[in-house]
Amino acid sequence: MLLVLPHLNCNIFCHYCYEKSYRKQHKTETKSYNLDFILTRMEELRDSYPGMCLHGGEPLMIGKDDVRRILFRMKELYGKSSIQTNGVLIDNDFINIFKECSTNVGLSHDGPGELSKYRLYKFKNVNLDDKVRAMTKAGVSLSIITVVSKANAGTDQLLDKLKAWLLDLHKMNITGRLNPCGGAPGYELSQDRAKEVYLNLALFCLQHNLKWSPFTDIMHALQGKSRVCTFMGCDPFCTPSAAELLADGSVTNCMRLNKEGILLRAPARDYLRNDILSQTSQEFGGCQGCQYWSACQGGCPGMAINNDWRNRTYLCDVWKALFQFYDKSLAFCNIQDSSCNNIGGESPCPPELQSQLKEIAPGWTHVDSGNPASPALNLSASPSPCPPELQSQLKEIAPGWTHVDSGSPASPALNPSASPSPYPPELQSQLKEIAPGWLHADSDHIDHADHI
């Protein structure tokens, strides 16, 4: 994906923005670009990228005419266009432009009211949800990028509001990405809280069939399928998922990695970071021996330990907990996990995990065993669909298991004490339905933002 950045200026200045440190050091002017030159460069670069997205800064600040010309050129080049915006300036004219240019709109939105206090502190009267409804009504393809921070998940009450909002979006068939706030001390969740929140959200999404990233990506990663750049082994000097076309016509890397100044893009991607991480012990910031290495590949170098790309991501604990969660969910659903391999290991699933699974669920065989006589893996054939052992293990992984969505009378089944069956039939069938669906989820509607 080529992100087209006519400028890096913004109108809202989110507290946690990853472009903030660059903006502090460099003057960013909205109208300093040459539009014709950018359009020419887009055409020149057409064959090098599978798609383009108008990005920023805040792209709508360049005005309707220029937005239209860029999106229209994208449509000419690719048959569709996309944009990532904070939405503050969206009005009916812009909605018409989006429709005309077959634009996939990515809206950065952290939730209603106080949930967006790190974003819309200057625009308290702006109601993004009205704009969401207007775009949906107009038939604009829309997805959301939500940054999960202290503002919308710092307490259980805030998290409940966030989840309620996700359900509202679900009614409009809107999904997107729940990106962890990173590199912004003071605004991001503590590691422990982030782990708790993401496991809680994972379970919530599973229960309600909400297909949000990073959960869909983690499922894909465990299947060895294409996923978001975070888990694709990013080369910090040639970011594979996001190249950025700047106003001067040069092409650079994802702005998460251009914090001080802009480095131009290395001519070819390499796997140096993967080499380093796979050979460096976990004790010293690497990933050696991690069973989720091939699914995760060290995470985003822009969120590396000590801000040094030669280390793995500092979100490791969060990702690892989610990988464990989905690993077990996949096993439960009899879906082959092809990516759970240790470095240098021959078995796709390490023997320890296999034996663990066997211990958890006696009589259950691992999906890779090739044993056709494993009736317990067929949920419908199992007299006890989820043995208490597995349930208690999932509870350990996801502490929110017992109280997730506890305020919702519509989901009593998630509270084991309220349910005669520890793993209720509704959830079983949901799991069966959801997981395979996720694996084949059409992510086209969020293709404007395939990097985070």
Place this chain on the structure above:
Amino acid sequence: MKDFTKIIPKQGQEEWPNKLGLMGALFHQAEYQMVKNKFRQAAIINVDHNNLPAILEQANKDGLLLTPLNKIAITDRFTAITQSPGPGEPFIWRSCITRTRKDGEKFKQADAEHNHRIVGQMLGYPECCIDYFIQTFPIDHCPIWVDLRGSVSGYPECNGMLRYFGPKITAHLSCSPACKATKEIGKVWLKTMQGINKDLADELYRLLASPITWDSYHGVVQIETPYFIGLNNALFILKKPRIINWRAINERQKIKISSKKKLKSKKI
């Protein structure tokens, strides 16, 4: 970590990867010229079947001798340690250029015996830097001052932090960032390079005088200059980063400061 080098220019500095290549070539030309102009007894030169005729022709013209030393495996990257080629693998001849046959033989023998003192002397290295090399190289092949980290001030002539990418003023590893003997020899090297391409040599000097951060960690050295970031393999895999923040000693400023001090003391 395998041998590698990688240059990523900063915005507006796209010409640097090419420029670094030119600077490397300029240095190699100066190596030859330094022997021809009698500033050193010998220079090491790599010869393959492509450049052999041209080198021999030039050497004959200049009255210099080419003496083969040993075969080494071909690499397109900087490496502090040469490898012998495997059976059937392509190779080049590591050779020396001297003005006399006697020097050629002396160099070959010293090289075969790993007599770093004689090799260093014939290559024109200062005695202090030969001592440093003999002491440290067998323990740590890392070409950057092994005991230094943090803020470091030195002479551009001593700055070997970019040698992996081509730019350097002297051929040897200086014993310290402020080695006076290296600075003096470096003046001769720089003058020789200026005689070949003054603009490029001046730019090379400015580059090595600019603020540079050298950061070795997990087997990769990352070197940041005002114009680009360079990456290369480190010979040692460090579990904690070793970072050198390089600033060139400003001679003029030093002179000004010391003369001001003198004035003050006179007034007192």
